[in-house]
Amino acid sequence: MPEKNLAAENMLRRHLANPFLVLSLPVDAGIEQIERQGQKILMMLAAGMSESASYETPLGTRSLSEELVREAIAELRDPDRRLIHEWWARAWRKP
């Protein structure tokens, strides 16, 4: 099937939610750092701190949610999935 604009759009949605972007962490962050940062952002969101409301992406600021943060932590706990996210995060960060 030729036209794939929707697929490209859906793929972009996935990659803008890259866990390293969501948690604002470098790709070499250890699991302890990931869990701690994730829990911290979750608590900041729960307390309604305005600085926790968004995160930076190469395509601008996007709003942050509890689900996004939880998903980011879980994705990085899985070594196989983490590899894929590392690859994309590096691709994002290198112009």
Next chain:
Amino acid sequence: MKSMYIGIDLGTTNSTIASFDGEAVNVIANPFGENLTPSVVRIDPRGGTTIGRRAYRFLESDPLNTRSEFKRLMGTETKLEFPMAQQSFLPEELSAQVLSSLLSDASDLLGYQPKKAVISTPALFELPQNHATVQAGKLAGLEEVVLIQEPIASAIAAGWRKELGGMWLIFDLGGGTLDVSLLETKDERLRVVDHGGDNFLGGKDFDNAMVDWALAKLHEQFGLSEVRRDNPESRSILNRLKAACEQTKIELSRVQRSMISVPELCRDAAGNSVEVELEITRADYEALIESLVARGLAVCLALLEKAKVTPDEIIHVVFVGGPTLTPLLRQRIGDAFGGRIAEGIDPMTIVARGAALYAATAGLDARPNEPAAQQPAGLAVRVEYPPVTADAEPFVVGRFIPGPDELLPAKVLIKRDDSQFSTPEATVTAEGTFVLQLQLQRHVRNLFHLSAFSETGAPIPIQAPDFAIVHGVSIADPPLSRSVGVALSDDTVHVYFKKGTALPARKTFAHQTIRTVVAGSAEDLLSVPIIQGEFHRAHRNGLIGTLTIGGVKQTLPAGSRMEVTLHLDRSGQMQARADIPSIGQSFENIVHILVPTATLETLEQGLASTEKRSADLLRKGFSSGEKSAVKILESVPGLMLEARRCIESARGDDPDAQQRLHRLLNEIDSALDAAEEAFEWPQLVNEANEQIQIAMAWVSGWGTPAEQRLLDQAMEKASTALQTADALELDRQVKSIKAVTLAAVNRNPESVYYDFEWYVENITLATDLPRATELINKGRGAASNRDRDALRAINRQLYPLFPGTEEERSKSYGSGVH
């Protein structure tokens, strides 16, 4: 009043409730002083309800008005009848009765009715079953219910205070199902690596093996030909025999020989009373269950093989569930793992204990809210902290909520109650918030005190300044047991949440409608089927809900953009929404959230056609000598045997057997699908080779360096899949190669013409032929004028008119989206 966390193991046969106060976990006994409350409900002729042990006593004598094992029917619409009282209830309503009884036992002990609790569910429960469990909790008066998978609860209970790193195997054999989970603890964090199981192996099968043996003996001795599983008239007799066998089975775990005794079981043909006195030795019994135990061990080894873990790497095997007390089972499983069985664990209460610990992790304090008048004086503050954590230096976040005449503090600090640790002073932001990092003493409950100060350093009294954090194993979120996605019109799946996704989760993706929906027509509906499962063909997965698009304000043309959002909460309850920007309408109406049930007649037909398909494939397998297909088909005869047995019980009016058969047929069909795929292997290999050649040509010419790298990776993985004959993996890699190729193709300015040619050649596949013809005519004009932008726009409108074949659409639960 100390924080209190409640965990409930809502079991098929028995249920248990446990509490955790931050220091110790306690199982709460029922008024009989027992830790286990039978999951049994009886309703007498006057409508009076008895639950638990009292009801259990009527299970043999009055089976029609006493119900057990309703957990197996959770999430279905099957109503269970109580004929004497002329009442009927859904499985979740009966589960709510059991939960009420457990909560009342807790209330007697604690002095208040718990308001929040964690309830455990089997790892392989699907969303409708989880939904029904939450409903049961709400009906029992709980304000908040969080679910946890049973194996995770077991692992938390077994390992929460141990500093062990490595792989764990949780072997949970319940009444009807076996769940085996592989978990990993690392840095005191618990992760589910994978889980497997057998939906058709449980303690009940151990009982049935003995019942069948006893029935054969009774037929021999008394000629009771009418006492059969498929005879509804025998139900009460079989129930009594089953209860006696269950008792004997338990005794044989301790002694070498025992008797199955049932006084006055029934009358024989001559009208004489049949007194059952059958002697059975442990060796006899072990011979009966030998194959069942081997099946259980095979499930463990298959799971390990899938996860590429060797038995030597397992540091502990944890047994859960009454049937794991069977000596033969413990010996066989123990031997396979070098005897590394976790000691000092009660397999009957471990799940409830783990659930209570998890309630603390999830911050689910069961105490009722204090009335406002009783709240202490001072500035209100909301402190966010992890009640249980593996992190020895966690953050704490707080927010002050000042009243009309109150000022925000300038500084805060937190001290540990042993005076060995204090944070530095932190500044409170203008919005009243602060962030501090603590230090915990390992493996104990740590008490902290928050202090607030004004600009001048004067202390400011605050409400509830004390809180506790327990250092232990942490598992942040329950993982989703099976993937959830939307079925597309070409019988493929758009996965929203992969298996293992942490809950809660929310995702939005864009789709296109495949046909026109006319305004003002109430019958004209478009379906967005939501499915759960791991199969790449949509129809093989279970339908868990359908979002229906109907009653549109203005006619919605085919190809309209639709954004679908799925949200799953911590307990796996689903909400779905479809937004259609072009008409400014949203739809949130999910019409179906039930485990599909089928009539006995449909199931019999299903079994007959599965038998034929299976026989054809077995024949093909042996004649072709296709080894991988033959290997896949090995499990089918055993499953077919089980299915025939289920149909017998279903004919004997056993609704549970009907449900079991439904799942069994799905499982057999999946195995047959996999075998068919294996037969298609040579074709798949050809397709892969062809696709690789096309990809190399396009990507080397038009791809970016990143796309070339991606292609290299996919080709490498495809080559491994070719070597290991892994059809699923090869299929996945071919898809990746196609995606990369497509990106490169689209970079070629001429590709827009190739796309258009495809539509022209395949016009007969369009769902709306007049519209497709009209667009193709326009496209021809654009193509002859070399107007690429116009042609691209036309291609975009043509795309949704080609959503797959009619057959694929009807298979994919009538999906109206692509």
